[in-house]
Amino acid sequence: MIPASFEYERADSSDHALELLDRHGEEAKLLAGGHSLLPMMRLRLATPAVLIDVGRLTDLSYVRDDGDAIAIGALTCHEDIKDSDVLKQHCGIVAHTAGEVGDPQVRHLGTIGGSIAHGDPASDLPTVMLALDAQFVVRSSGGGRTLAASNFFSGLFETALEPTNLLTEVRVPKLSGGWSYQKFHHRAQDWAIVGVAAVQHNGGAAVALTNMSDVPMRAAGVEQALASGSDAATAATEAAQNTSPPSDPFGSAEYRRDLAKVLTRRALQEAMSS
Ligand SMILES: Cc1cc2nc3c(=O)[nH]c(=O)nc-3n(C[C@H](O)[C@H](O)[C@H](O)COP(=O)(O)OP(=O)(O)OC[C@H]3O[C@@H](n4cnc5c(N)ncnc54)[C@H](O)[C@@H]3O)c2cc1C
Structure with missing residues (x-):
């Protein structure tokens, strides 16, 4: 099916994305890899009036060793997570599971942030985040907050994210066991x-x-x-x-x-x- 008509805005920075979210409020949806949102729009299960494209925010695409934790930018695609040496060394379950998501096309476009924000109980990485007690770093124009995975998934396709929130980072522990x-x-x-x-x-x-x-x-x-x-x-x-x-x-x-x-x-x- 063809999605309902919508306006398209491209964010060129996180601050710009937050400004656009504030401007358009509940009418807007962020677009990352589009591999969950666009199928829902085609089925008219989602009909946002505005799409805010954050897919080119490369500064939110990274995997970093950060002391006791590994920091993963929300816009990091599944394929880069699968191939990350830092994750393979310290939290292999995340790299392994990213490699289990869909096919190569899905993995090159779909992002970890999109997978978590979408709140689909059939998705693989949210389950792993829950087992790891991961932390999610969320920004809004009013500031930032960190949410525990245990308090994040609230219902079918529902999460603790508010309409003006941008998930920026996922933090997972360095594992000490299997x-x-x-x-x-x-x-x-x-x-x-x-x-x-x-x-x-x-x-x-x-x-x-x-x-x-x-x-x-x-x-x-x-x-x-x-x-x-x-x-x-x-x-x-x-x-x-x-x-x-x-x-x-x-x-x-x-x-x-x-x-x-x-x-x-x-x-x-x-x-x-x-
Ligand atoms: C054919 C196919 C097979 C698939 N197979 C699997 C599978 O086996 N396992 C699996 O787990 N998944 C699977 N997926 C889903 C895939 O992993 C998606 O890419 C992922 O769930 C969503 O990531 P995305 O970047 O595409 O998000 P999008 O579709 O762009 O966005 C999804 C939702 O998250 C919101 N969002 C996105 N980024 C942010 C952000 N940074 N902050 C706040 N909100 C945000 C959007 O507004 C939207 O509501 C499959 C998808 C397809 C099309």
Whole structure:
């Protein structure tokens, strides 16, 4: 389908993007790689009156070693994240998972900021961010704030971002232990039917689920079982606790609940063996 008509503005700096957001308010949407927003506009599920193109803000495309954390610019494309030596060395799950997103065309245009801001529970990187307790740096014309991933995803395609906010940076910890992202999909370039991220960090384990609810979610039952001394296989049986997965032609909710347990066991075993 053809999108509803809209005006187009190109931001030439972050300050300019914020100025345009203030000017157009709720009528506007930021355009990064366009690989989630444009399909929604074609289906008329999104009908912004103004698109503010931030895709050329190259100063927001970087991966940097920043002490205890790795700082990733929001406009960094999935392909650059996949290839980042800094991430491969210190937080390999992010580089690995970026390589699992779509196909090369999607990865060269889609950005980590767009993936997080879009709030799609079937996306891969938001789940990993949740497992990592990542921090999101957000700017508005009034100043900046940092949001925890745990407080960011509020509903289906809904996040804590306000209409005049620009996500500028994603901060992930340097991992001290093993990790795994298990993605189950029909074809290599497809979205996850279910995904599971597991990380070991600072002596504890975190597990998060893709496409098992309206939002990416932590598998609290699994984490509690591990903290109480259960082994990976036993803890994984708690993976479907409090989930509400969709039913669609790729799998029923019941199938997804079973799959989450299997993938969680595999993710934990891989994370604990590396
Ligand atoms: C064929 C296909 C296959 C795909 N497969 C997968 C997959 O397997 N796994 C997966 O996780 N994803 C997949 N995707 C989605 C892809 O990763 C998207 O690129 C990504 O989710 C959104 O990034 P974007 O830069 O394209 O964002 P856009 O589409 O430009 O924007 C998405 C939303 O985020 C907002 N936004 C963008 N940047 C910012 C910012 N810096 N600050 C505030 N708001 C912002 C926009 O206003 C919009 O609402 C696929 C997409 C396609 C088309």
